[in-house]
Amino acid sequence: MPSTHQINDRNRWTGALVRxxxxxxxxxxxxxxxxxxxxxxxxxxxxxILAIMVATFQLAIRPASWSESVRTVFSRQLLFTGADAxxxxxxxxxxxxxxxxxxxxxxxxxxGVTNELIEPILWRGIVRELAPLLACLVVIGRSGIAxxxxxxxxxxxxxxxxxxxQGVDPMTYLVMPRILAFVVSxxxxxxxxxxxxxxxxxxxxxxxxxIRTPWSDFLGGAIRQFSSLDLVFFVPKTTIAxxxxxxxxxxxxxxxxxxxxxxxxxxxxxxxRALTAVFAVSAVLSVLIYGRFxxxxxx
Amino acid sequence: xSTTKETLNxxxxxxxxxxxxxxxxxxxxxxxxxxxxxxxxxxxxxxxxRRQNPRAFSSIIQGLLDPxxxxxxxxQTPWKIANxxxxxxMRSRIGRVFDGRAWINNLNIIENVTLRAKHHAFPAAKxxxxxxxxSKLLDVPSLSRERPAFVxxxxxxxxxxxxxIIGDPLLLILERPMKTLxxxxxxPLVESINQIRLQKVAVIWFTGSDYEMTxxxxxxxxxxxxxxxxxxxxxxxSSFDRPHKRDSK
Numbered sequence: 439m440p441s442t443h444q445i446n447d448r449n450r451w452t453g454a455l456v457r458x459x460x461x462x463x464x465x466x467x468x469x470x471x472x473x474x475x476x477x478x479x480x481x482x483x484x485x486x487i488l489a490i491m492v493a494t495f496q497l498a499i500r501p502a503s504w505s506e507s508v509r510t511v512f513s514r515q516l517l518f519t520g521a522d523a524x525x526x527x528x529x530x531x532x533x534x535x536x537x538x539x540x541x542x543x544x545x546x547x548x549x550g551v552t553n554e555l556i557e558p559i560l561w562r563g564i565v566r567e568l569a570p571l572l573a574c575l576v577v578i579g580r581s582g583i584a585x586x587x588x589x590x591x592x593x594x595x596x597x598x599x600x601x602x603x604q605g606v607d608p609m610t611y612l613v614m615p616r617i618l619a620f621v622v623s624x625x626x627x628x629x630x631x632x633x634x635x636x637x638x639x640x641x642x643x644x645x646x647x648x649i650r651t652p653w654s655d656f657l658g659g660a661i662r663q664f665s666s667l668d669l670v671f672f673v674p675k676t677t678i679a680x681x682x683x684x685x686x687x688x689x690x691x692x693x694x695x696x697x698x699x700x701x702x703x704x705x706x707x708x709x710x711r712a713l714t715a716v717f718a719v720s721a722v723l724s725v726l727i728y729g730r731f732x733x734x735x736x737x
Numbered sequence: 738x739s740t741t742k743e744t745l746n747x748x749x750x751x752x753x754x755x756x757x758x759x760x761x762x763x764x765x766x767x768x769x770x771x772x773x774x775x776x777x778x779x780x781x782x783x784x785x786x787r788r789q790n791p792r793a794f795s796s797i798i799q800g801l802l803d804p805x806x807x808x809x810x811x812x813q814t815p816w817k818i819a820n821x822x823x824x825x826x827m828r829s830r831i832g833r834v835f836d837g838r839a840w841i842n843n844l845n846i847i848e849n850v851t852l853r854a855k856h857h858a859f860p861a862a863k864x865x866x867x868x869x870x871x872s873k874l875l876d877v878p879s880l881s882r883e884r885p886a887f888v889x890x891x892x893x894x895x896x897x898x899x900x901x902i903i904g905d906p907l908l909l910i911l912e913r914p915m916k917t918l919x920x921x922x923x924x925p926l927v928e929s930i931n932q933i934r935l936q937k938v939a940v941i942w943f944t945g946s947d948y949e950m951t952x953x954x955x956x957x958x959x960x961x962x963x964x965x966x967x968x969x970x971x972x973x974x975s976s977f978d979r980p981h982k983r984d985s986k
Contacts, residue, residue: 507856510848588843600839602801604853605829607821611856 512615519581520623531634539639543648561663569632570675574716582687586705589691617684624680679719683712750939751775756807765793769966777937791912791943829857832901836912840885847880854904867903876925890917909940931955
C-alpha cells in the first residue's frame with residue numbers, strides 16, 4: 439500500500455503532466471492560430487489584388503470611363519512611367535547585354551563548346567527572363583514607389599474625399615489609368631530592353647571575338663530561335679507582372695491609415711511587395727508555360 | 738390631393754430624416770435625430786459655433802459618411818439604396834465649398850476647378866461660358882496654371898466658390914465660404930447666390946458669423962442653429978420642417 443508521501447509525489451507528477459499537456463496544447467493552438475491567420479490574410483490579399491485587376495479591366499473596356507480627365511491622367515502616367523523611363527531602360531539594357539555576352543564567352547571557353555550557342559543563350563535568356571524582369575524593376579523603381587507615395591499622400595491629406603465629393607470615382611480616376619499605364623509601360627520597356635541587350639551583346643561579342651558573324655546573320659539566327667512559346671510567355675509575363683506591380687502599389691497606398699509620417703513606411707513596403715510579386719509571377723509563368731522551374735523539369 | 742403632394746415632393750432636393758451621427762471629432766457638428774428638408778431655390782443658413790466644423794455634416798449630406806441612424810435622400814433617392822455609379826452621378830450635381838483646404842495638389846487651378854464638370858462630360862463650350870459668367874459675378878481672379886500650394890488662401894477660397902457653382906449643380910453646400918476673406922468680399926457671393934437660386938439651385942450655407950446671416954438675400958431664407966445635436970430654427974423653434982410658405986400654396 440503506497441504511503442501518503444508517495445501519493446503526494448504521484449499527485450504532483452500528475453498535476454505537472456496535466457499542466458505540461460495543457461501548455462503544449464496551448465502552444466499548438468497558438469501556432470495553428472498564427473498559421474491560420476497568416477493564411478487567411480494572404481488569401482485576402484491575393485483575392486483583393488485579383489478583384490482590383492478585374493475591376494480595372496471592366497472599367498477600362500467601358501467607354502464611359504474614359505472621360506477627358508481620365509484620359510489626361512492616363513497619358514501623363516504613360517509619359518512618366520513609360521516614355522521618361524526609355525533612357526534608363528537603354529542604359530540598363532546595354533549594361534546587362536555586356537554582362538551576358540561576357541558571361542557567355544566565359545562559359546563557352548570553360549565548356550569548350552562552339553560559338554553557335556551564343557544566339558540561343560542570348561535569345562532565351564533575354565526574351566524569356568531578363569527583359570521582362572528588368573522592365574518590371576525599372577517601372578517599380580521609378581514609378582511604383584512614386585505612385586504609392588502620391589496616392590498615400592492624397593489619402594492622408596483628404597484629397598480622396600475631395601474627389602469623392604465631386605462625384606469623381608477614385609478607382610476610375612486614380613487607380614485604373616495608373617495600372618493600365620504600368621502594364622503598357624512594362625511591355626514597351628521590355629521590348630526596348632530586349633532589343634538593346636541584343637544589339638549591345640552583338641557589338642561587344644564582335645569586339646571580343648566571340649561573335650564572328652555579320653549583324654544580319656546574327657539577327658537571322660536569333661530570330662530562328664523564336665518559338666511561339668516565346669510570344670506566349672513574353673506578353674503575359676510583361677502584362678501580368680506589370681498589372682500585379684501596379685495593383686499592389688495602388689492598393690497599399692489607398693489603404694493607408696494615419697498621418698503623413700505613415701506614408702514612407704507604406705510606400706517602402708509596397709515597393710518590396712511589388713518586387714516579390716513580380717518574381718513570384720515570373721516563376722509561376724515559367725512553370726506553367728515551359729514546364730520548368732530554373733533547370734528542373736516540373737510539368 | 739396626391740398630385741399636389743407629388744409635385745411638392747419633386748421640389749425637395751435634400752431630405753434628412755431622423756439623422757444621427759457618431760462624433761468623428763470633438764469639433765464636428767453633432768447630429769441627433771435631425772430632420773431637414775431643402776427644396777429647389779431655398780437657402781438654408783446653419784449657424785455654427787466658433788469651433789464647430791461642418792465637414793462631417795456635409796459629408797453625410799453627400800452620402801460620403803453613413804449616419805448611424807436615419808436616412809439622407811438627394812432628389813428623393815436615399816444614398817443607402819443608390820448603387821455606387823448612381824452615387825457618383827448624384828454627387829456630381831452637388832457643389833461644395835469646403836471648410837479648409839480641399840484641392841488636388843498635383844493638379845493646377847484650372848484643372849481643379851473644371852475637374853467635376855470635365856469628368857462628367859459637361860459640354861466644353863457651356864463650361865467655358867459658365868466660368869466666364871460666374872468669374873465675373875463672383876469677382877474671381879482669372880484661372881491660373883499654378884498649383885494650389887502656390888496660390889494665396891484668399892484667392893483659393895474664391896476659386897472654391899467658382900468650382901462649386903459651375904457645372905449646373907442642384908445643391909450648393911457652402912462651409913464657411915467667407916473663411917480667409919475680408920467681410921467686404923461677401924457682396925459678389927451674395928449676389929451670385931441670389932442668382933443661382935433663381936435657377937432653382939438649393940443652397941445650404943454653414944456660417945459662423947452674424948454679418949453673413951444678415952446679408953440681403955432674395956426670397957425666403959431659413960436660419961438654423963446647431964445645439965446639442967439638434968438643428969433649432971432661429972427663434973428657438975424645433976428644427977423639424979414646418980410647412981413652408983411655398984408648401985401652402
